[in-house]
Amino acid sequence: MFRCRTGISVLHPATLASTWFGAGLLPKVPGTWGSAAALPFAWALMAAGGPVVLLAATVACFAIGWWASSVYVARTGAEDPGEVVIDEVAGQWLVLLAAPLDPVSYLAAFFLFRLFDIWKPWPVRWADRQVGGGLGIMLDDILAGLYGIGILSILNHVRSW
Numbered sequence: 001m002f003r004c005r006t007g008i009s010v011l012h013p014a015t016l017a018s019t020w021f022g023a024g025l026l027p028k029v030p031g032t033w034g035s036a037a038a039l040p041f042a043w044a045l046m047a048a049g050g051p052v053v054l055l056a057a058t059v060a061c062f063a064i065g066w067w068a069s070s071v072y073v074a075r076t077g078a079e080d081p082g083e084v085v086i087d088e089v090a091g092q093w094l095v096l097l098a099a100p101l102d103p104v105s106y107l108a109a110f111f112l113f114r115l116f117d118i119w120k121p122w123p124v125r126w127a128d129r130q131v132g133g134g135l136g137i138m139l140d141d142i143l144a145g146l147y148g149i150g151i152l153s154i155l156n157h158v159r160s161w
Helices: 013-018 030-076 086-096 103-119 124-130 133-160
Strands: none
Touching: 013 030, 030 086, 030 103, 030 133, 086 103, 086 133, 103 124, 103 133, 124 133
16 A cells, blocks of 8 residues: 655645656655656657657656645655655656667666666756755756766767767
8 A cells, every 4th residue: 555654645636746646655766666657658758749749748747746746845844755756757758858769778768867866966966955845856857867868869879870
């Protein structure tokens, strides 16, 4: 059974969004679960409309994530709760913008995003430590996603040679 922190219902819209429909409530490594849960949605969005649709969804996910995580944090009093994984979804989708629709590219995008999200090179670490609230939760993962999309783009270019 999914359990949520005190102060907000598991069925509250902010909980459903911020935990990516419960993926962040799975045991252990919630960020990895959130990134993995983002993959099939991204695949469907890319298949339906290509990078433009995935980019629009990423922007919408960022905006909804900012709102949802702000509400979740305000209701629970937790500063950066691990179960909030909509930030991983937005960051993962950003990296997937550079991935062709093939499993190897999606796997590479997944690992690159997780690497930069965990490692937190500058300015990812700065955003994680200095920017609070819902914006801070979302921003560090977008910055990690920028690293990932950059490296994946370079790898794709080298691979095309």
